[in-house]
Amino acid sequence: MADYKETRNLRFKYRSLLIGVVASGVVLAIVIGLAVGLTIQRCNERKQEIVHVGLLFPTNDESADGMREAAMMAVDDIRVHREKVPSAADIQVHTGDYDGSPDGALQTFRRLYSQQDVRLFVGPDTSSHAVHVAEWAMVNAPDAVFISPRATSERLANATNAIRLSMGDHALALALYLKMQSNSVSVVIPVHIEDIYSTGLVQRIRDLADDMMDDIAVTTSISYAPGTITNKEEAGRLTEQLRDALRDNPDAVVLLVSYSEAQVILEAANGDSTLLGRMWYTGDSLALREDILSSDDAKQSAQMVSLYGLAYAGEELHSKRRMRKMQKLADRLKRSPPMFAPLAYDAVNLIYDTCQIMQTTDAQVVLAHLTREAEWQNGLSGRLAIDSQMGRAFGDFLHSFVAPQIPDIGKVTVAMTGSWILDGLSQVSHDDGSDQQGGRRSEPEVAVSDMMSMSAVMSTAMSSASIFNRSDVMALKAKAGNDCHNAKFFITATDPATYMQVEHDFTDATFPEMFIVSTAYGYSLQMSCDKPEGPVVLDVLCPPSTNPRDNMACVETVTYPVTDQGGRRRLLLSTGTIGAIGECIGEVAGCAVCFGTRVLFESSILDSAAACAEPCAFGIGGTCGNAIGEGIGDAVAATVICTELFVQGHLDAQTYLADAAFGRQLAAESPHVMEGYHTLASPIVWLMQRSDTATDIVKTFALPWAQHMSYLQGMADEGDEFGAVVMEIGMTLSGAVGRVTQGTRAVIALGDVILIPVLIAMVTIVACLAMCNFGMK
Known part of the structure; x- marks a missing residue:
């Protein structure tokens, strides 16, 4: 009986233990399930996160249309990236087109802010519009942030909610002043629209002339109110004033700071030797405006005065990636893109990337990060550093002018769409002595462009x-x-x-x-x-x-x-x-x-x-x-297989040139790898020249490799993963073969070194014996 009770107790004990284990497992499974469910939910929430961006661009300006398309191209690229990284936040764009006035920009901003809950904005792109909207928003919408691609007014330095991706008026005025100084200009007659940008720029140049105490004098401005010059007749009244001013100042040049009305001003000046007998300067990119170049009268006037202007371009004007993106933009626009379109492209990416880094779409957090940490290296406009005045700290101004008219087009032809760049770039830089480590600033702030000295603006021939x-x-x-x-x-x-x-x-x-x-x-x-x-x-x-x-x-x-x-x-x-x-x-x-x-x-x-x-x-x-x-x-x-693929028409010219450049670089840095590659590739090319089947097999591996080499040379947006693997294997194998080849050559050379003295000795001995025998005889 005792054994029975003991057995029953053991059964009860084991049963209780089993129930406890099962219960614990169930509880553990529930806990794990809840944890996994919460993780999946958070992942899904992360996937559903959306970065809302508002675009504020006027509808009556072709350059603004180009910048809007550049911003949308950035959105498309972000969405392509998101397909590869599903966990990345989505982006949604709210287009806020307006009628081209400061009040229109403000009304559109208020609509997107209140009705669409947008807090992050790209634009407005002109100084007058940006100042009007930003100053109103500081009081009435303090949680909104603006990144203006092109606004330069230093009144935005007082705004706590706006960042300028162009440099301030001071840097632009300084570069333009130095250009006029180098051309020995003595008198400047300003002609400009009465807005924040134009009046501020002219005043900056006037201040520089007063401060420098040199021979440049800036006369009283000939100005006009916005919207008062819309046709050639209205522009004629302005050119009459300018003609009188030029007669009174025979050595004067014209400083035209204008927008779309520049076309009718130049048309009204056409045929007037007094107006067109002097050089005209401009503070922006008028020399590149298509409405001027497409008008016969305006273009002829621009050619006569060699219309000369500056446009802020950021850094790396000649970068291959920038060129490719702008050519893609040109295909979308069906015309030339504006020179500053890369700034709009970068503005969208800057907002999105900052939201990703900070893992938030809170506008004030984004703004704080941009003003504290911004040192962006991957944009189309090059290095981006925000100074304490909320503006771009470094970059280049593109010098452009309308090419002078060629009397006999049958003798000289210029391969240009309109303007020719011969003066290159004015590079604005400032060395603040801060330590650069790992590509990042050690100081919390970068130099302010207002503090730059005269020697900080340098002109270098880049074309x-x-x-x-x-x-x-x-x-x-x-x-x-x-x-x-x-x-x-x-x-x-x-x-x-x-x-x-x-x-x-x-x-x-x-x-x-x-x-x-x-x-x-x-x-x-x-x-x-x-x-x-x-x-x-x-x-x-x-x-x-x-x-x-x-x-x-x-x-x-x-x-x-x-x-x-x-x-x-x-x-x-x-x-x-x-x-x-x-x-x-x-x-x-x-x-x-x-x-x-x-x-x-x-x-x-x-x-x-x-x-x-x-x-x-x-x-x-x-x-x-x-x-x-x-x-x-x-x-x-340098590219044996790529050469044969190009010869047979399987490789395009640009990729081939990029591969050739990679080969030259490899030959200089790792000659043994190149030698081994040639040793291996020569018989392969021999087969390719005699067999289409051999070519088909080789190009399966070689074309991805070529694409990846093109990417490494900056001629393609993306590399090829398979091509990268083929490259790694091929270079390793080529390096080994090259080492063996070099070693073999060294052994042969050593053999020659030993053989030559032996031969000399043998010849000497034979000669001595012959002479001895001759002497004995």
Whole structure:
């Protein structure tokens, strides 16, 4: 019985223990489930977080329309990023278009603020509108924050709710004053609209002239109220006043600070030698306005006075990413984008990124972070640092002017959409002595632009140009032989101010005596002509250059018929090729000629050297073809497989140029990797030239690699993950092969070092024995 009771007690005990374990497990499961549920709920809440941004841009201005589109392009890019990072906050844009007046801007802001609960705004973009809205909001909407892309008025420095992505009026006035000083200007007649921006800028320049005590005098302004000049007749009354002022001041220049009415002012001045006999300066980007350039009378007047202006551009004007984004924006606008569109793009990203970093959409927290920590390096307008006056602390002013009128367009052609940049940039900088560590400031504040000295504004030539002389281009054509008929020339370049693609095509009869092309973003020249055996095409691809002294390495390709193979063959040449094979003239058995070109800045782009003594025949499998294969210059030798892909048409020109630049860099930094790559790639290229199947297999791996190299060179927005893996494997393998190759060469060289003394010794011994024998005889 005792055993039974004991057994029952044990069963009860184990049953209780089992129930306890099960109950504990259930409780633990519930707790874990609740925790997971709360986590998922918080994640979902995080996913549902939305950054609301209001856009305040007027509807009656093309430049404002371009900035609005730039802001929307930033929104599109953010949403693409969110597809890859689902946990990132969403963004919603509330468009607040208004009629172009300060009151219109205020009414639109009040509507978005009260009805849409928007607290973060991009705009207004003009000083008058931004000051009007920001000062009202400080009292009536203290939790609203404005990031104005373009406003410069220093009255915004007193606003506690606005940030300027442009520098203040003081920096602009200083840069413009120094430019006039360098041009030996003695008298300035201001003509401007009566608004906050224009009157403030003119007063700044007048103050500088008084403070410097030099020979520049600023006369009484000729001004007009907003909305009073809308047509040529109304502008005529203003130009009459200006004509009288110029007669009284024979040495004076004009300072025109205006907006859309500048077009009718220039139209009213057309044909008046008194008005157009002086140079006109402007405080903004009038020289780039399309309404001026599209009006025949306004453009002619602007050309006569060499209308000269400054536009704040941020930093890194010639960055490849900026160029690509603005070209994309141009496609959306179907016209040239405004020069300051990158500022609007950056404003949207700055708001969104700050909300992500701070994990809040509270406007005041965003503002506090921006004024305390802003040191942004990834924007289209370059480094962004906010000073204690709520404005941009660093950056460049773009100098632009309407190119002077060319009397005979048949003699000179400029590859530009409207304006030409020759003066480069005025860089405003200030060294406050703070320690820079890890790319961040050690001081809580950056320098205030108001405190900058005269020496802080420097002018540096950042633009460069190449010149095509007709005689040199015709000499290029002559190298194809006398039977080269129907020659055509195609030149493609990028406008350095607007980033727009500029294309020109000519024939023998229409090619001008001189053709000027910007090299800031690279360019291409193509010549084609018909020959009895088929067309011959020469392509010259030149990479971007930002300095006239840069050693620009252009890549050339020649496509010519190969009759017995039923196809066409493209050979690659480069500057280095000329030294290897010489320059050749002539043609044998349906083979094309060797072309050699050289890029010269400020002079001829095509150098026609003396003919070779012997003609250079391109026989199939002949010696000249082999010489070219062995003589490829550094510009193309750096990318063997990419070269063949480009030759076969599987790789576009821009990617190929980027890959060639990567190869040159790799050859300089890691020559053993490049040597190993060539060792491995040469037989692969041999197969690709003989088998389409081999090419298909190779390009599966090589094209992603090429795309990733292009990304590393800044020519693509995104890299290729598979290409990065292929690159890592390929470079590791190439490095190992290169080391082995170098080691083998060293051993052979060491063998030569040992063998040569041995041979010398043997020769010496034999000679001595011979002499001894001769002496004995």
